[in-house]
Amino acid sequence: xxxxxxxxxxxxxxxxxxxxxxxxxxxxxxxxxxxxxxxxxxxxxxxxxxxxxxxxxxxxxxxxxxxxxxxxxxxxxxxxxxxxxxxxxxxxxxxxxxxxxxxxxxxxxxxxxxxxxxxxxxxxxxxxxxxxxxxxxxxxxxxxxxxxxxxxxxxxxxxxxxxxxxxxxxxxxxxxxxxxxxxxxxxxxxxxxxxxxxxxxxxxxxxxxxxxxxxxxxxxxxxxxxxxxxxxxxxxxxxxx
Amino acid sequence: xxxxxxxxxxxxxxxxxxxxxxxxxxxxxxxxxxxxxxxxxxxxxxxxxxxxxxxxxxxxxxxxxxxxxxxxxxxxxxxxxxxxxxxxxxxxxxxxxxxxxxxxxxxxxxxxxxxxxxxxxxxxxxxxxxxxxxxxxxxxxxxxxxxxxxxxxxxxxxxxxxxxxxxxxxxxxxxxxxxxxxxxxxxxxxxxxxxxxxxxxxxxxxxxxxxxxxxxxxxxxxxxxxxxxxxxxxxxxxxxxxxxxxxxxxxxxxxxxxxxxxxxxxxxxxxxxxxxxxx
Numbered sequence: 001x002x003x004x005x006x007x008x009x010x011x012x013x014x015x016x017x018x019x020x021x022x023x024x025x026x027x028x029x030x031x032x033x034x035x036x037x038x039x040x041x042x043x044x045x046x047x048x049x050x051x052x053x054x055x056x057x058x059x060x061x062x063x064x065x066x067x068x069x070x071x072x073x074x075x076x077x078x079x080x081x082x083x084x085x086x087x088x089x090x091x092x093x094x095x096x097x098x099x100x101x102x103x104x105x106x107x108x109x110x111x112x113x114x115x116x117x118x119x120x121x122x123x124x125x126x127x128x129x130x131x132x133x134x135x136x137x138x139x140x141x142x143x144x145x146x147x148x149x150x151x152x153x154x155x156x157x158x159x160x161x162x163x164x165x166x167x168x169x170x171x172x173x174x175x176x177x178x179x180x181x182x183x184x185x186x187x188x189x190x191x192x193x194x195x196x197x198x199x200x201x202x203x204x205x206x207x208x209x210x211x212x213x214x215x216x217x218x219x220x221x222x223x224x225x226x227x228x229x230x231x232x233x234x235x236x237x238x239x240x241x
Numbered sequence: 242x243x244x245x246x247x248x249x250x251x252x253x254x255x256x257x258x259x260x261x262x263x264x265x266x267x268x269x270x271x272x273x274x275x276x277x278x279x280x281x282x283x284x285x286x287x288x289x290x291x292x293x294x295x296x297x298x299x300x301x302x303x304x305x306x307x308x309x310x311x312x313x314x315x316x317x318x319x320x321x322x323x324x325x326x327x328x329x330x331x332x333x334x335x336x337x338x339x340x341x342x343x344x345x346x347x348x349x350x351x352x353x354x355x356x357x358x359x360x361x362x363x364x365x366x367x368x369x370x371x372x373x374x375x376x377x378x379x380x381x382x383x384x385x386x387x388x389x390x391x392x393x394x395x396x397x398x399x400x401x402x403x404x405x406x407x408x409x410x411x412x413x414x415x416x417x418x419x420x421x422x423x424x425x426x427x428x429x430x431x432x433x434x435x436x437x438x439x440x441x442x443x444x445x446x447x448x449x450x451x452x453x454x455x456x457x458x459x460x461x462x463x464x465x466x467x468x469x470x471x472x473x474x475x476x477x478x479x480x481x482x483x484x485x486x487x488x489x490x491x492x493x494x495x496x497x498x499x500x501x502x503x504x505x506x507x508x509x510x511x512x513x514x515x516x517x518x519x520x
Binding site for chain 1: 406414465
């Protein structure tokens with residue numbers, strides 16, 4: 001069984017449907033890129049996958065050992081976080097809270113897990129630093145380490161390279177690819193960046209008209225990509241919330 | 242001067258004032274960090290005006306105990322305000338402003354129409370700017386304040402990490418299985434309780450100061466959430482104690498004196514922060 005199955009899903013908010021008839025599934029170890037123009041319903045899809053929004057119709061099931069709360073989430077940064085006084089360690093550890101239950105403190109094992117994830121992402125040396133003083137790329141690594149604390153199976157990344165310079169962008173893509181390759185973590189990434197999606201992803205979900213779900217090769221030959229690229233999406237001037 | 246102080250502290254009501262003042266300052270500073278970071282700096286202001294309106298209603302109804310009316314109304318308003326923050330048509334700050342001004346006006350209007358007192362402006366002034374209420378506390382008030390402060394501190398100890406996570410990133414917390422809405426509700430209720438308590442001390446208008454100044458001062462100096470919370474609590478306690486003592490010695494209004502101390506502390510922290518970031 002797949003880790004995530006969406007069947008005939010209608011997405012929307014405030015009672016207004018945005019996307020109809022969405023069908024796709026994600027296998028363990030897959031790398032899925034979700035493409036689509038602004039306002040097409042990508043963010044709504046993410047929020048629905050994370051159970052922050054209810055589905056309007058249809059169903060979203062998790063399986064293959066994945067439970068609903070085990071999706072590690074890398075959100076877009078919010079305005080609040082830009083000047084939030086918090087150390088890197090504090091933020092990374094907050095990814096562990098899902099497994100704490102009612103226990104008010106972190107156990108030794110949980111702290112060790114947080115340390116291990118910081119090491120994996122190469123941010124151990126930043127552990128005592130203040131989050132708001134880090135570069136954009138470093139901040140994304142911190143949030144990625146936090147997401148890894150919440151999951152060992154699936155990461156959901158919401159435009160992880162928005163606002164990063166080309167170097168940091170490349171590093172971020174490589175990091176995600178290596179988590180997928182070496183740690184077997186399933187990746188679902190929302191992106192604007194078609195060339196990168198073609199390069200890294202195994203499957204593509206295009207939200208728009210027509211809806212498309214299939215392998216990257218099928219997407220390339222479908223011609224949707226060209227159409228999408230002819231009308232390049234304007235980068236939002238201020239992508240934070 | 243020490244003799245004068247010693248003489249004053251012989252009176253139980255002075256000791257009560259100091260205990261209650263320090264405890265309320267401590268509780269509000271703990272909450273303040275979260276509220277400021279959640280962009281709810283004005284919630285203290287808004288809720289205290291709601292409490293003012295509620296007091297007006299309670300006075301008109303001539304109930305023996307105002308708390309029975311004021312507390313539930315303020316809690317409801319807090320829950321409504323913190324909930325509207327994210328998804329509604331009226332944005333958080335506008336909702337606070339609306340409620341704040343509305344409650345203040347309606348409260349004053351009601352008091353005027355159904356006046357029972359001969360000195361309305363005196364009553365209003367003491368509710369808004371704090372009165373000598375803090376010097377006429379009964380033993381029951383003191384125990385109530387102690388109880389509620391301990392409750393607030395316990396909640397913070399027990400849910401510290403969760404409050405951090407919900408404040409830093411609500412969506413992430415919820416996605417990983419934390420009931421963010423439940424913690425928001427908890428924060429809303431504590432906020433309302435602390436504000437109603439703090440009205441005795443500094444009055445409606447100055448409650449925001451107790452909530453935001455220590456948090457803002459601490460944020461100038463420290464860069465981790467834990468350090469900011471601890472520093473904010475320490476600063477708030479120092480300012481409250483110093484303010485109460487100065488107000489006794491110089492016969493100034495208690496609330497405004499405490500706020501003056503908080504402003505002084507903020508100015509110092511700001512300077513220190515500037516120097517630290519350059520050096």
